Every structure is written in C-alpha cells, then in structure tokens.
Amino acid sequence: MEQLKRAFKIFSENFLSFLFFLGSMAALFLYPVVFLVLLLISIVPMLVTLHKVITLHKSKYKALEAERDSVLAELSTQAIDNEDWRKYEPPILVSKEVPRYFPNTLPIALAFKSRPDYAPNVLIIEDDPDVAMATEQVFKQLGCNTTVSDGHDGVSYKMSFQNYDFIVLDWMLGGDLKGDDVVKKSVETIELFNDLRLRFESKHPKIITYSVLSGPQVRLPKNKYFSHLDHWNKPVKYNDLAFKVSKMLTANGYQGVVN
Amino acid sequence: MKNYNVPAELLDLIPGYLKRRDLEIADLNMFLQNKDFESIEKVGHKLKGNGSSFGFDLISQLGELIMIAAHNKNAVEVKKLIDELQNEVSHIKVDSEVDFSE
Numbered sequence: 573m574e575q576l577k578r579a580f581k582i583f584s585e586n587f588l589s590f591l592f593f594l595g596s597m598a599a600l601f602l603y604p605v606v607f608l609v610l611l612l613i614s615i616v617p618m619l620v621t622l623h624k625v626i627t628l629h630k631s632k633y634k635a636l637e638a639e640r641d642s643v644l645a646e647l648s649t650q651a652i653d654n655e656d657w658r659k660y661e662p663p664i665l666v667s668k669e670v671p672r673y674f675p676n677t678l679p680i681a682l683a684f685k686s687r688p689d690y691a692p693n694v695l696i697i698e699d700d701p702d703v704a705m706a707t708e709q710v711f712k713q714l715g716c717n718t719t720v721s722d723g724h725d726g727v728s729y730k731m732s733f734q735n736y737d738f739i740v741l742d743w744m745l746g747g748d749l750k751g752d753d754v755v756k757k758s759v760e761t762i763e764l765f766n767d768l769r770l771r772f773e774s775k776h777p778k779i780i781t782y783s784v785l786s787g788p789q790v791r792l793p794k795n796k797y798f799s800h801l802d803h804w805n806k807p808v809k810y811n812d813l814a815f816k817v818s819k820m821l822t823a824n825g826y827q828g829v830v831n
Numbered sequence: 832m833k834n835y836n837v838p839a840e841l842l843d844l845i846p847g848y849l850k851r852r853d854l855e856i857a858d859l860n861m862f863l864q865n866k867d868f869e870s871i872e873k874v875g876h877k878l879k880g881n882g883s884s885f886g887f888d889l890i891s892q893l894g895e896l897i898m899i900a901a902h903n904k905n906a907v908e909v910k911k912l913i914d915e916l917q918n919e920v921s922h923i924k925v926d927s928e929v930d931f932s933e
Contacts, residue, residue, distance in 0.1 A: 700877050702848050706884040709840050784880050807883035807891040810838040
C-alpha cells in the first residue's frame with residue numbers, strides 16, 4: 573500500500589510531463605498524416621487540371637493532324653489545276669522531246685537548263701492568270717517543276733507541307749489577301765509540327781516577292797523558316813523575267829548546261 | 832505578230848489574254864458608271880502588272896495611268912484611258928490575226 577501511494581505520488585508529480593510526452597508522441601505520428609492529407613488535398617485538383625490540359629492538347633493536335641492528312645491526301649490525288657481560269661486556255665505545252673530554250677527571245681548565252689539530276693520545285697502564287705502563266709512558262713522552260721496558285725486555295729498549306737525550293741509570291745492577291753498573310757499562316761502551321769519545323773529550319777525555301785509595289789513597300793514577316801531572296805518589280809518583260817530567273821537559279825546552285 | 836514584240840513562248844496564250852482584256856474593259860465601263868474607283872484602281876493595277884510580260888508595254892502604261900486617275904477619282908481621265916485601252920486591244924487583235932468573232 574505504501575508502495576502504491578509512493579507510485580501515485582510520483583505519477584502525480586510527473587503528470588504534466590507525462591501529458592507532454594503523450595502529446596509529443598501523438599504529434600510525431602499525426603503530423604505526417606496531416607501533412608499527407610494536406611498534400612493530397614492540394615495535389616489532386618492540380619492533377620485533374622493537368623489531365624484536362626493534356627487531353628485538350630491531344631485532341632487539338634489530333635484535329636490538326638487529321639486536317640494535315642486530309643490536305644495531303646487532297647493534294648496527292650488532285651492535280652493542282654483547280655483554278656477556274658485554266659478553262660479559258662489550252663494547257664501549256666512544253667515539248668519534252670525537243671526542248672525549246674527560248675529559241676527566239678533569249679540570246680544563246682543566256683539560255684539555261686537546270687542540272688539534270690534535280691529540277692527545283694517552284695510555287696507561283698499569283699492571282700492574275702496572265703502573269704501566272706507567263707511566269708510558269710519561264711520556270712518550266714528552265715526545267716523547273718511548277719505549281720500555280722491564285723492564293724485563295726489553301727496555298728499556305730501547300731507552302732507548309734510540300735517541298736518547294738522557290739516561291740514566287742505576288743503581294744496583292746485580290747480581295748484583302750496579301751502576300752504576308754500567306755506567309756504568316758504558313759509559319760503558324762509549320763510551328764505546330766516538329767517535323768515541319770526541323771525541315772524548314774534546315775532548308776529555308778526562298779521567297780521572291782513579285783509585285784507592282786516597290787521593294788520597300790513589300791515587307792515579308794520576320795520568320796526563321798523562309799528567306800526573302802529577292803523582289804521583282806512588275807511590270808517585267810518576258811525576256812527580263814527569263815534572265816532574272818536564270819540568274820537566280822544559277823546563283824542558288826542549279827547551274828546546268830549552257831546551250 | 833508583226834507590230835508587237837510578243838515572246839514566241841507566249842503566242843498561244845494571246846487569244847486568252849485578249850479575251851480577258853475585253854471582259855476587263857466591260858468591267859471598267861461598269862465600274863465607271865457606278866463611280867467605283869476602288870475597283871477601277873484594282874483593274875489598273877492588274878493591267879500594269881501583266882501587259883509588258885506579253886510584250887504589250889502600252890497596256891502596262893495605260894494600266895498605271897488608270898490606277899492614278901482612279902486614285903484621283905478623275906472620271907473624265909479614266910473614261911479617256913479606257914477608250915485608249917479598247918483601241919490598243921483592237922489593234923493587237925488585228926495584228927494577231929486571230930478570229931475573235933465567236
């Protein structure tokens with residue numbers, strides 16, 4: 573009994589310490605639990621938001637990919653002759669058997685043929701069918717592959733997804749469309765795809781602006797995918813145009829046989 | 832073509848070119864009637880750009896003058912220039928010896 577009394581006395585004397593001890597032990601075990609609960613409460617909404625963002629991005633990307641695939645499919649199946657004005661004219665015939673290199677209009681020294689192993693791909697964006705046909709004729713006779721667009725047929729997609737070496741860009745494309753709009757849209761499309769970015773950063777297709785406006789009035793938007801090679805001021809006579817094109821091709825490494 | 836320095840490569844395209852100029856002249860007259868100088872200026876811009884490519888320097892020059900006259904909203908001058916354009920297109924047609932009667 574005496575021992576019990578002594579034990580009780582000791583216990584009562586140290587009761588506060590005992591309580592502190594119990595409190596400390598509880599805190600030690602509870603703090604991590606509280607911490608974990610708080611962490612979960614804060615992290616779950618973040619994870620949900622992140623999931624939503626990723627899903628949205630994926631669906632947008634898929635939509636863009638689908639758009640790109642459909643454009644590519646359309647381009648591959650459909651000849652690029654959808655311009656209405658084509659119906660007014662017979663197709664431009666360039667004899668393959670007997671090539672005519674400016675027989676009557678160019679001095680022989682200027683006659684030029686692209687190097688036989690590679691024909692540069694040229695996109696001509698021009699809303700005036702007459703200028704487009706004359707320009708196309710020059711490039712074709714110098715051995716280039718040509719595509720003509722009036723600027724209103726999704727040409728920015730052609731610029732982005734197809735492999736052009738030179739782009740002849742008329743500035744005033746009818747309506748409110750200007751050359752820089754076409755370039756801007758193409759740049760926006762390229763930015764969306766890694767493979768396109770890599771291709772254009774290494775290749776830099778060359779743009780030649782072609783307009784009645786003078787050079788300083790024509791400002792190509794700054795970008796890292798296309799380079800502004802030159803500005804040709806309309807009107808340009810056919811022979812002068814042939815000379816300019818020939819000189820440009822030679823300067824860019826497409827020097828071929830001089831007839 | 833005797834009187835015009837048309838590149839041999841473009842000879843086949845001349846009939847189409849002239850037909851489109853006929854349509855443009857009709858458009859120009861209509862725009863003038865409606866005092867639509869903005870559209871006239873656009874047609875002038877186009878003419879300036881394409882005439883010389885085909886060896887028709889006068890068409891390019893007239894195009895530029897039409898642009899200026901339309902910009903200044905000078906209807907009398909525009910009318911005069913449209914008539915000159917009509918004349919020039921007629922001369923080219925005669926010179927090209929192509930039958931445009933259809």
